[in-house]
Amino acid sequence: MSSEMSISKRAGAIQESPIRKLAPLAAIARKKGLNIYHLNIGQPDIPTPVEFWDSVRSNMDTVLAYGPSVGLPMLREAICSYYERTGIHIASNQVMITTGGSEAIVFAMMATCDPGDEIICFEPFYTNYNGFATLAGVNLVPVTSHVENGFHLPREDEITSKITERTRAILICNPNNPTGTILTDNELEILSSTARKYGLYLLADEVYRDFAFDDRSHSSILELEGMEEYAVVMDSISKRFSSCGARLGNLITRNTDLMTVFVKFGQARLCPPTLAQYGAAAMYSSLTEDYYSGLVREYQSRRDLLMSELQDVDGIFFLKPEGAFYATIRMPLEDTDHFAAWMLTDYSKYGSTTMVAPAAGFYATPGLGHNEIRIAYVLDEGKMRKALEVLKSGIEEYISSGAYDSR
């Protein structure tokens, strides 16, 4: 039954996930017997390391009990040793385990902002930031980055011109979802000095920090001088260890007042999932450089395949992604929402179709991104090749058939 009861304004304001909203059309396509290549969602196909499963298996206690609100000590310490590897020193009480990167982001927003406060972020951005901001009552103030320069930072004055009395933080995703861009040390220095000058937190989603290509090194905001009070890293094991279903992430800050707040938020929801923490600790402790470099090699070769397959297609434009496993691509199309849906409802080749994420949902400014798509290269080379072939023919067919005009 439809209700006459009112729902809250924030509930009315929250958007359906633009990544997940095509799911019902995909379900119908699957029912029709179509094979779908999923380039639309950041669900890696890489096996979850065996260290995870072994550790989970050997920690099946009699009672699946609450763990500490801040996470298991062994996991917090394992994360410190993972950072130590790359020369970053953090103490275990500067790390709090969260239920996924999602919770890390919500806690960071809620700890730094009151309802009506503002966070500056760079669009296109990870679309779920919108949902978290709505829950937290925070206004995301977008600064637009552009495909032409590979979605690197806009000019400094474009950023500072957005700062108001209500601005509390700058939010970055580095390496970036949905663009694959890695900020240079110079760009990080600009953000860092801006944060210090205006007294803003610098919140960095560094979920993809291990995914840096072409021997590029990724710099964490934890390495920036003088940022101890300002820097908050939000992280997750989902992509690094192909463990999206574990729902484990973490918050890292050297700001003790902020950590005290995170701990209180953590106590309110009792604890993150216990069982998966054993698995995560084992992965952080046991996996060696081989694992990380293997990961980079694999995704880099997929990135290269993506470039070689799409770069020369008429009307398609994007620069070579530098990290993560995404590309945001300008298409020769006016309405990629319609195109992405059409690929599921009206198109197939060899009994298959390819699902992509329309990019408008990654922008906060109305009207932007409608001619772009995000691709997540989370399929192995063989599948990627087929997925891209199907996608390219789909684009041709979509344009030549006038599907858009006959909407």
Added chain:
Amino acid sequence: MSSEMSISKRAGAIQESPIRKLAPLAAIARKKGLNIYHLNIGQPDIPTPVEFWDSVRSNMDTVLAYGPSVGLPMLREAICSYYERTGIHIASNQVMITTGGSEAIVFAMMATCDPGDEIICFEPFYTNYNGFATLAGVNLVPVTSHVENGFHLPREDEITSKITERTRAILICNPNNPTGTILTDNELEILSSTARKYGLYLLADEVYRDFAFDDRSHSSILELEGMEEYAVVMDSISKRFSSCGARLGNLITRNTDLMTVFVKFGQARLCPPTLAQYGAAAMYSSLTEDYYSGLVREYQSRRDLLMSELQDVDGIFFLKPEGAFYATIRMPLEDTDHFAAWMLTDYSKYGSTTMVAPAAGFYATPGLGHNEIRIAYVLDEGKMRKALEVLKSGIEEYISSGAYDSR
């Protein structure tokens, strides 16, 4: 370092969990070699059913992937069949899986209230409601219930007198944490008619619905006539299946608009933990009446032990708890915060001490509850006996030594 950066007002407002804040003192006591009987936290000692572990073990896929935002279909369906058993019919799309009961409560508050809105609840109440309300910007408006009548509902006019223009919901916990009270059908009818009359949601935390003693039957708000639009159940597997560390709960409502909102909130945080959902589905599907009746028998005999040990102690008062596994007990003490801490720092018997939860944290009205404690009877009979013996001697010693006056 301590920061000069400001934290948000809501972050400043959130309280440390009164249940968890004694944890550091307990850690020190443990370091001194003391054995601690934990009657302070609702962490059951009952083994997690083997069905859970078997199902987790046999669902260890290669990739621990995201599940659906609303939860795995098999779990949603298993929950429907669990309800069907007790004559309650719900459809699987009226159930959404959440990350613990905690998330169910936060989502329910956020979907029904905007910042500044009010929810009426009955104190003493589950202390974490405070934290969730702070996160959601909701004001909890307490109506006081009393130990003298076993914490049953106060008079109807005491409830309605608290309703204002900002009131959006009435929140109950039934069977109750921290009191063990089960609302009668008559009490539920009063709440139901009040909700309908004033257009308020009725949010019911029914986490302990299987724990009803003395052949009492627990009524769910899902059974109330005419409440389809108003009723929201918030549930968890933590206590029912001794799976606190799984972090799985659910939201149930027949209000389709509200469910649409819950789904959007769910999409924002992607999904609940995947692995544990397989375990939960197996438990909901496979466990029979024997399991549930065994659970009741076990907790009921502990409840009886608690009564026989404490009922006749001078100055102690409480009525026989009707369900859940808690009792809120009036003590012959002025400041149970001090007493509970003293038990950890200054007292032991046979190398042991007993940890209880001071009740003030369960009240929203300042000044209330300081002469009460909450006991969670989550230890087996042998341990309970010793824990209560140590507690009783502790009370005597505390009073006779004048520990309170020499604070």
